[in-house]
Amino acid sequence: MNWQQWRTLCLRDIRLAMRRPGETLHVLFFFIMTVTLFPLASSPSATTLQAIGPGVLWVCAVLACLLLLGELLESDWRDGALEALLFMPLNLPLALSAKIVARWLCGALPLVIVSPLLGLQLELPASVLPMLAGTLALGTLALLFIGAPGAALILGTRNGGMLLGLLILPLFLPVLIFGALAVAGAQAGRSVEAELSILLALTLLTVFFSPLATAACLRLACE
Amino acid sequence: MTFNWRRYASPPHCYRLISRILPALWAISLLLGVAGLLTGLLLAPGDVQQGEGYRIIFIHVPASWMSMIIYLAIALWAAVGLVLNTSLSFMLMTALAPTGAAMTALSLLSGALWGKPMWGAWWVWDARLTSELILLFLYLALLALRAAIDDPRRADRACALFALFSVINIPIIYFSVRWWNTLHQGPSITMGQAPAMSDQVLLGLVLMTLAAWAYSLAMSFSRLRLLILQRQADTGWVKQLTGACR
Amino acid sequence: MPMFEARQLSCRKGAHTLFRHLSLQLAAGDILHVRGHNGSGKTSLLRILAGLARAEHGSLWWQGVAQAADGAEQRQRVGWLGQRPGFKDALSAAENLADCQALHQQPPSAGAIRLLLQHWGLQASAAQASADLSQGQRQRLSLALLQLRAAPLWVLDEPFNALDEPGCTLLWDMLQQHVRHGGIAILSHHAALPACTAQLWLGSAA
Numbered sequence: 116m117n118w119q120q121w122r123t124l125c126l127r128d129i130r131l132a133m134r135r136p137g138e139t140l141h142v143l144f145f146f147i148m149t150v151t152l153f154p155l156a157s158s159p160s161a162t163t164l165q166a167i168g169p170g171v172l173w174v175c176a177v178l179a180c181l182l183l184l185g186e187l188l189e190s191d192w193r194d195g196a197l198e199a200l201l202f203m204p205l206n207l208p209l210a211l212s213a214k215i216v217a218r219w220l221c222g223a224l225p226l227v228i229v230s231p232l233l234g235l236q237l238e239l240p241a242s243v244l245p246m247l248a249g250t251l252a253l254g255t256l257a258l259l260f261i262g263a264p265g266a267a268l269i270l271g272t273r274n275g276g277m278l279l280g281l282l283i284l285p286l287f288l289p290v291l292i293f294g295a296l297a298v299a300g301a302q303a304g305r306s307v308e309a310e311l312s313i314l315l316a317l318t319l320l321t322v323f324f325s326p327l328a329t330a331a332c333l334r335l336a337c338e
Numbered sequence: 339m340t341f342n343w344r345r346y347a348s349p350p351h352c353y354r355l356i357s358r359i360l361p362a363l364w365a366i367s368l369l370l371g372v373a374g375l376l377t378g379l380l381l382a383p384g385d386v387q388q389g390e391g392y393r394i395i396f397i398h399v400p401a402s403w404m405s406m407i408i409y410l411a412i413a414l415w416a417a418v419g420l421v422l423n424t425s426l427s428f429m430l431m432t433a434l435a436p437t438g439a440a441m442t443a444l445s446l447l448s449g450a451l452w453g454k455p456m457w458g459a460w461w462v463w464d465a466r467l468t469s470e471l472i473l474l475f476l477y478l479a480l481l482a483l484r485a486a487i488d489d490p491r492r493a494d495r496a497c498a499l500f501a502l503f504s505v506i507n508i509p510i511i512y513f514s515v516r517w518w519n520t521l522h523q524g525p526s527i528t529m530g531q532a533p534a535m536s537d538q539v540l541l542g543l544v545l546m547t548l549a550a551w552a553y554s555l556a557m558s559f560s561r562l563r564l565l566i567l568q569r570q571a572d573t574g575w576v577k578q579l580t581g582a583c584r
Numbered sequence: 585m586p587m588f589e590a591r592q593l594s595c596r597k598g599a600h601t602l603f604r605h606l607s608l609q610l611a612a613g614d615i616l617h618v619r620g621h622n623g624s625g626k627t628s629l630l631r632i633l634a635g636l637a638r639a640e641h642g643s644l645w646w647q648g649v650a651q652a653a654d655g656a657e658q659r660q661r662v663g664w665l666g667q668r669p670g671f672k673d674a675l676s677a678a679e680n681l682a683d684c685q686a687l688h689q690q691p692p693s694a695g696a697i698r699l700l701l702q703h704w705g706l707q708a709s710a711a712q713a714s715a716d717l718s719q720g721q722r723q724r725l726s727l728a729l730l731q732l733r734a735a736p737l738w739v740l741d742e743p744f745n746a747l748d749e750p751g752c753t754l755l756w757d758m759l760q761q762h763v764r765h766g767g768i769a770i771l772s773h774h775a776a777l778p779a780c781t782a783q784l785w786l787g788s789a790a
Contacts, residue, residue, distance in 0.1 A: 264499070264500075264503050265500075268483065268496050268499065268500060269486075271487075272483075272486040272487050273486045273488075274486060275486070278479075278482055278483065278486050281475070281478065281479045281482050282479045282482075282483060282500065284475070285472050285475045285476050285479065285504070285507075285511065286503075286504060286507050286511070288472065288511050288514060288515070289507075289510050289511055289513075289514035292514045292515070292517070292518045293514065293517075296517075296518065296521065313517075317510070328499065328502075328503050331499055332496070332499050335492060335495050335496055335499065338492065
């Protein structure tokens with residue numbers, strides 16, 4: 116597996132996402148809409164929104180990542196592109212990491228970009244917004260990597276989409292906790308160096324190990 | 339002469355072995371359970387601070403331990419199955435999961451029953467309770483994954499991979515929940531028992547823990563027996579066995 | 585010594601045994617035609633031979649060397665044509681071929697792709713999304729992708745599906761050329777194929 120192949124795979128998925136922008140936009144709108152539901156369901160008062168804001172944004176990002184993961188391998192599995200990948204002279208875990216990175220660039224990055232606007236909507240102070248976008252950028256990458264084995268496991272199963280949530284939401288917990296804590300800490304004016312370090316460590320660990328697990332799960336789905 | 343462990347990895351041998359020890363295992367679990375409950379409920383003295391309510395620990399503590407040990411055992415058998423490709427390991431893994439889920443549910447339920455008189459609430463966002471809840475979710479995910487895959491061989495491997503992947507995550511989840519808990523919970527709740535545990539309480543706990551072990555083994559082995567028959571339905575020895583029963 | 589060998593393969597679907605103790609030996613230049621009724625296990629056998637699925641028992645041997653059960657080595661020398669197309673519908677035929685070239689670490693060559701497209705009669709629709717191709721054209725594209733990959737062992741599941749007569753001729757020429765150069769081909773098809781060097785009936789007892 117060389118850089119050329121990695122780039123080819125990544126660019127192919129980006130190109131595919133560009134050809135069908137609908138999917139990416141659906142997830143983005145889903146994210147915006149779910150965030151909007153919270154003030155309507157609780158109260159529009161600034162104190163309430165400030166208290167729940169970081170958590171709301173993070174939970175909605177987690178749910179959006181769940182949607183992104185549902186489609187991460189599904190279409191490639193359906194049309195046999197994943198099967199074809201198994202016959203290529205390449206390293207499967209690395210190939211999968213290319214797909215996940217492409218997914219993050221096309222699907223998660225738009226969420227990160229609009230998140231400061233949604234933060235403003237939830238009355239978060241402007242000083243927190245860079246922290247919000249930054250942790251979400253790192254966190255969504257970690258979430259996509261953590262969830263990738265789950266996305267491979269549900270291929271060809273009944274009710275795969277519903278099952279995916281059950282499988283990987285518990286595993287999302289650490290990223291969710293430290294991501295939301297970092298934003299809430301910054302909001303409270305606390306030092307959040309520890310949270311950020313842990314978030315970074317979690318991201319690095321998953322980026323390294325999860326493609327291996329995903330490859331094993333994928334191999335199973337293609338049998 | 340070397341001990342041939344692979345002999346016991348073959349389903350017919352395992353089936354016969356289990357059939358032989360299963361009645362004894364049930365008897366042991368029943369005896370230990372009765373002895374443990376008698377010790378815990380009658381012999382052990384009431385607690386100074388908690389009165390009689392504390393006695394639920396004789397259920398709660400063994401159930402919590404078992405819930406964690408069984409998940410570890412599942413992951414262990416998953417690893418063995420994936421490495422050695424022995425169908426029996428996968429069957430053991432499958433047989434353990436419902437018992438583990440039941441133990442986790444029991445632990446949560448007894449925790450809630452204990453919590454109401456102790457803290458005045460059915461549920462508190464304590465680190466240990468929350469982790470136990472996450473563990474229950476993982477058990478349910480494992481069961482759901484198996485139910486969603488028709489081909490038993492694929493289901494075995496899928497569940498094994500998930501069990502391994504999640505068991506690596508469990509310490510991280512526990513650590514995160516504790517971190518989150520210390521930041522959010524002002525006065526920490528001490529869940530431990532009175533520091534000086536009387537001998538009777540200790541004895542009751544030990545008996546109940548052993549009973550929980552025996553029960554879990556007996557339950558899983560019963561399930562394993564059925565799984566072996568189900569999976570090997572088209573082999574000669576099962577046909578012979580079922581034919582003999584008819 | 586046979587180039588490719590399968591020993592004592594057996595395969596089960598659920599509680600039902602598809603085949604048992606199936607062995608075969610193929611030398612360079614062989615074309616094996618796998619036949620059988622629907623549900624006799626043709627596709628399952630081909631997936632095992634290609635290194636995709638695991639056999640319940642048995643092993644694959646390549647030039648006298650046993651292959652690992654996970655099939656990773658085996659897949660590296662197999663050209664696979666399955667029931668699923670294996671290319672992306674949203675990309676054009678030319679793009680699919682170019683990606684395949686890059687993934688196989690071949691130097692990018694628009695000329696080679698043009699030649700392939702011409703050979704398979706796809707040049708007119710080379711730029712449109714593959715989703716718009718007809719069934720036969722899609723099969724041709726799959727075969728063109730297979731040709732791009734230089735694999736010694738071809739495992740083709742129903743390669744004649746949806747092909748018109750000129751298409752079938754093209755496929756035959758391709759197969760003949762492949763085995764002339766020392767390759768092996770294994771293919772499944774429902775009807776008789778006289779040009780194959782060997783035939784395997786599955787589930788003949790049934």
